[in-house]
Amino acid sequence: MESEGDSNNLSGVQHIILVLSGKGGVGKSTISTEIALALRHAGKKVGILDVDLCGPSIPRMLNVHNMNVHQCDSGWVPVFVDQEKSISLMSIGFLLERPDDAVVWRGPKKNALIKQFISDVAWGELDFLIVDTPPGTSDEHISTVEALRPFRPMGAVLVTTPQAVSIGDVRRELTFCKKLGLPVIGIVENMSGFVCPHCTECTNIFSKGGGEELAKYAGVPFLGCVPLDPSLTQTLELGKDFLQEFPKSSTYTSIVSIAQQILDKASDSSS
Template structure:
């Protein structure tokens, strides 16, 4: 499936501004962008070659996706990054493409940091020597400032994160994404097409209201040919830190993530129970896995991360 950036106000059958028919097709009649599209340069985006060159130094690229918001994508991305980087020889980069709601800087203890420029491009902000992060959150003058951008500007910043950031040699690049299957997702799929995406980790919660959006995300991956590494069920239950009793918070009325994975023939990586200390660790910007190794949620995280690592044994 070709990925084509279309203006937000384009007609239904818009051929796409980069195609030979742009501004000339019958569907273009009456479109306010017709003249611009007809005179715009055609052909491949020249930035794609720069992106490919940058990404040559990245061994594995993993997207963290979910059609639903609030299921814990950023939390999982951060913990995965901390876990990978716990091995000093492993170089990890986390790229936050949630342009309107960047939470990675807070979760990874980088609140208030800024991006610096060198001769080789923008430098990631480092949690530690082998764990770098890039996010629009580093570029906001006020953390409460709303990012009110249309699709093309969102696409532009994602392109810059890929071609203008000096990531260096990475073993893993983890991409934290916003909810949905829209501009940011199409952009990352298009820009990394030549460099290849190793796969996507799909995050969900057990209830059907989340699963129905997650199924759309899985369909998106299949349409743009992104391999799915597996599904993680987050917030699958609550284990009391004191009495160790378990309560089901989000009841899986249709069988939860495991049943969905079986139905759609994708790998089920495991489930992570709720632990209030996960939220506390995120607010403090520290690794939950390092801080609370006694938690059942920590064991669940490590089991899932072990399953993911098995897919990248060189």
């Protein structure tokens, strides 16, 4: 049953998007961060909920890893990334005593914190809430989807890399979404080629097109490819906004195109 706190804290959120993948190391946190920044550049107010409890990397990617969350009458106040308060973030990274502390918890404790994150964070008014998840299809994912179900999530963005192993794992993630009744917004192929920092030519180090083929096979939209770009990696390491720093790059075009398709989908679902 939906609690009063649940209703109050998520009632101002228009669209909820989960970022999923069947395996680790495919760049879910990178895609979550860049989608959030692209939506912010499109004039939207965005929240990011980082439920990757064992690998909370988004606070560093947004250069707020030294910040703390505070309590208010409605629960936790998320950390605001910018002065305009257009991006807010909640992560277990803000709750650890030391940044190098490992989260050595059994499933029930993780699931309880995930439910608390969903019910007890005072998001306020948001156009989008991006939920960055851990890899896999474990009980943590089930807890996240079930806790969000009363608020009718817009759907999931699935992240893969071009290799067959990754695509096979994401195929299982598609089955997970189907079993839980979670709509799939589309598939993103990350690390799709390498952008040379000198000549900007893109070389397919792994392979290319697997994500698009998977989307066709599954009958879901293919949102686009994001290449391995040293400029993107560097801005994430430094906690800078890649889209602001490199607006002429092909990677910028890819990320903005993905965000625009999400905006179009949100507009269609609202009309």
